[in-house]
Amino acid sequence: MDSTCKILVVDDDLAMREMLTSMFSEEGYEADCAASADEAIERSRDEEFDAVLSDIKMPGRSGIDLVAALRELRPETPVVLMTAFGTIDSAVEAMRAGALDYVTKPFEPEVVLCAMERALERRALEQENRQLRRALDQTSQLGDLIGSSPAMREIFALVRRVAHNRSSVLITGGSGTGKEVVARTIHFHGSRADKPFVPINCTAIPEGLLESELFGHVRGAFTGAHTSKRGLFETASGGTLFLDEIGDMPPGLQSKLLRVLQDREIRPVGGNHTIPVDVRVIAATNKELREEIERGAFREDLYYRLNVIPIHIPPLAERPDDVPPLVEAFLTRHSDGARRSISSEAVKALCNAEWRGNGRELENVIERALALTDREELQVADLPLEHVGQASGSSSVVDRLHSCAVRNLTLEELQDLYIDEVMSLHNGNKVHAAAALGIDRKTLYRRAERRARREAAEHEHPTASVG
Ligand SMILES: Nc1ncnc2c1ncn2[C@@H]1O[C@H](COP(=O)(O)OP(=O)(O)OP(=O)(O)O)[C@@H](O)[C@H]1O
Ligand SMILES: [Mg+2]
Numbered sequence: 068m069d070s071t072c073k074i075l076v077v078d079d080d081l082a083m084r085e086m087l088t089s090m091f092s093e094e095g096y097e098a099d100c101a102a103s104a105d106e107a108i109e110r111s112r113d114e115e116f117d118a119v120l121s122d123i124k125m126p127g128r129s130g131i132d133l134v135a136a137l138r139e140l141r142p143e144t145p146v147v148l149m150t151a152f153g154t155i156d157s158a159v160e161a162m163r164a165g166a167l168d169y170v171t172k173p174f175e176p177e178v179v180l181c182a183m184e185r186a187l188e189r190r191a192l193e194q195e196n197r198q199l200r201r202a203l204d205q206t207s208q209l210g211d212l213i214g215s216s217p218a219m220r221e222i223f224a225l226v227r228r229v230a231h232n233r234s235s236v237l238i239t240g241g242s243g244t245g246k247e248v249v250a251r252t253i254h255f256h257g258s259r260a261d262k263p264f265v266p267i268n269c270t271a272i273p274e275g276l277l278e279s280e281l282f283g284h285v286r287g288a289f290t291g292a293h294t295s296k297r298g299l300f301e302t303a304s305g306g307t308l309f310l311d312e313i314g315d316m317p318p319g320l321q322s323k324l325l326r327v328l329q330d331r332e333i334r335p336v337g338g339n340h341t342i343p344v345d346v347r348v349i350a351a352t353n354k355e356l357r358e359e360i361e362r363g364a365f366r367e368d369l370y371y372r373l374n375v376i377p378i379h380i381p382p383l384a385e386r387p388d389d390v391p392p393l394v395e396a397f398l399t400r401h402s403d404g405a406r407r408s409i410s411s412e413a414v415k416a417l418c419n420a421e422w423r424g425n426g427r428e429l430e431n432v433i434e435r436a437l438a439l440t441d442r443e444e445l446q447v448a449d450l451p452l453e454h455v456g457q458a459s460g461s462s463s464v465v466d467r468l469h470s471c472a473v474r475n476l477t478l479e480e481l482q483d484l485y486i487d488e489v490m491s492l493h494n495g496n497k498v499h500a501a502a503a504l505g506i507d508r509k510t511l512y513r514r515a516e517r518r519a520r521r522e523a524a525e526h527e528h529p530t531a532s533v534g
Contacts, residue, residue, distance in 0.1 A: 072187050073114075076100040077107040077121035077133065078149070087120065090176055091183070104128035108136050111144070118186040119146045120179065123157050123169075131157065134164040143193065145186040149174075207392035210252040212245065214393070216386035222249065222378060229376050230257030235328065237313075237373045238351040240380030242494050243427030246351040247311065249378060254307040259347060262306030265299050270315045278320055279336040282327070288337025300333045300344045307347045313373065314354030314365060325369045348373065383422040383429065390418045393426055397433040398445075407437060409445040416447050424491040431491065451484070483518055486511070 074096050076087045084100045091098035099116070101107040103125055111119075119137065123130035130148045137144055145167040150158045158169045167189060168182050207215035209223045229236060230253050238246045247266065254264040272280050279288065283298030299308060310316070316324065327333050328348060332341040350373045359365035383389060391414055399406055422428050432451050440449045476484070486504065493499040501508045 071097060072117040073097045073099065074183060074187075075107060075110065075116040075119045075121075077102075077104065077119060077125075077130070079103060079122065079125040083122070087179070090180070094180060096183075104130065104133040104136070107133055108140065111137060111141050115141060116144055117190055118183055119144055120149065120183060121146060122149045123161060124151065131161055131164045131166075134161060134166045138165045143190065145190050147179075147182050147186050149179075207389075208396070210255055212248050212252045213396045214386065214389035215391075216388035218381050218386050219389055222380065225376070225378055226253050226256060229253060232257075233345075233347045234375040235347070235373045236349045236376045236378060237356075237370075238349065238378045238380065239356070240351075240353065241382050241423075241425055242353050243425035243491075244353075244380040244382065245426050246353070246380060247309065249380065250307070250309045250349045250351060253349060254309075254347075259306045263303050264307050264309065265303040266309040266311060267299055268311040270312045274317045274320075277317065278323065281320075282323070282333045282335050283338075284336035285338040288335070292337070295335070298333060298335065300327065300346055301342065303344075303346045305345055307349055310348060310350040312352060313350035314352035314356055314359055318364070318366070321366045321369050325366060325372055328369075328372045383425040384420075387418045389426075390414070390429065393429055394433060397430045398437070400430075401434045401437050407443055407445065410447070413445050413447045413450060416450060428491050479521075483514075486514065 074091050076084055076091070076098060077100070078084045078087070079102055081102075084102070088098040088100050099110070101110055104121070105128055107119065107121065110116075119133075121130040121133050128136075130146075134146050134148070137146055146165070148158070148161045148166045148169040149172055150161070150169055151172050158171070161169055167186050170178055170182050207213060207219075209226060212219075212223070212226070214220070214222070226249065236250070236253060238249050240246050250266070251264060254260065267280065269277065279292075279296065279298065281298050281300055283296050283301060284292050286292060286295045288295075310324075327344070330341075331345070332343045334341045356365055356370055356374075360367045360370060383393075394409060394414055394417060398409060417429065417432070420429075424431070433445075435451050436445050436449045439451075442449060486500070489503050490497070490500045493503060497508055497511055501511045504511070
């Protein structure tokens, strides 16, 4: 026990007060005294005691009144009461009022010391618990999910709350905001954590195959179906199915999915039997589903089925508080071996950037910066420059081009930067990026190859311009 614990002794009997305070002092505690409940209350207003030992019967307010008052004033301070022998009723009353313990007079010094030690120990434990709880509230991480902004804290709370039930969740947010990370965190914090988490991207699979991918098919269901195959719903049995880019699910499949969610059973393609499934569905989209509904591209009834628990992740630009913890996490994730650091100016610059690609773009920037310099601590100048200092449109394209010129970027390098930017805007989709750049896909591939060759050569014969 910490020897500097502060104890307040309350008794109207001067001899008793002196005896107890000197006893506590000898034991290495800091002991103080008060002659009445009122005085003790006054003292407690200005000062926090670790424990209070008080007589019950005193002129004016009693020890029990003191317990009640301290519960309001200092709810964390334990109170031990001293009762005269035979007044067991008031002892019971004292406990009811919230005293931690009582000792019966006359007592052996040992008995009082033990009671106080228990009280102090109890307080220390409670303090520790509170600290742990506070640390938990302030931690900027839940599973792999990172953030300390109010919006992200709300998401943490929501994730914790819904992890244990089976309601459908719809996660919305821009590209790279961490929708999949949220989905995984829900799964791995719930009772389904030891069952599979099965992600499927509705845009990555050709429309014709998506149905059999989800629900399975029987042998001979279509040309090429030589054997029967289990669908992802069955694979995810007992666990979670993550339907990514749900906004792009073809309308025909939307009605089938709706039926599965309602009936909790699937019908494999070409089969005439149904299979019951216990799967939690989490869907995500970066589309505005209400607009899709208005356009007639998304079923409203499916939307309501999925949107039982909506989780929206705002753009990173609206959560600058999340940038520092994300940067820390990405530094750890992408420094191989010894963990590297970053200057506070560089973090500040990152907090002010626009992040149209949200967390994913920030992660790319950190990863690239780490790869491009050997410096132990990343500086502003190490950050890929197109991201720095562009606080919400404050620097014009011309300014940015100027800073490219200052860094002696070749036209080729500048084009690569621009291509990176467009690619990340289109989630790495080469078809879309090529269309936006006004070149065909083959040209984009050829450029990527040329760049890879150039970078490999630079890696072998580093020039002064790198880093
Ligand atoms: N809050 C966050 N915590 C941890 N990692 C994050 C966070 N936000 C983004 N990331 C990182 O960014 C990357 C993209 O995250 P994720 O795939 O979950 O985004 P998304 O919202 O699903 O994007 P998209 O719409 O493009 O599919 C991941 O590598 C992830 O680690
Ligand atoms: Mg995603």
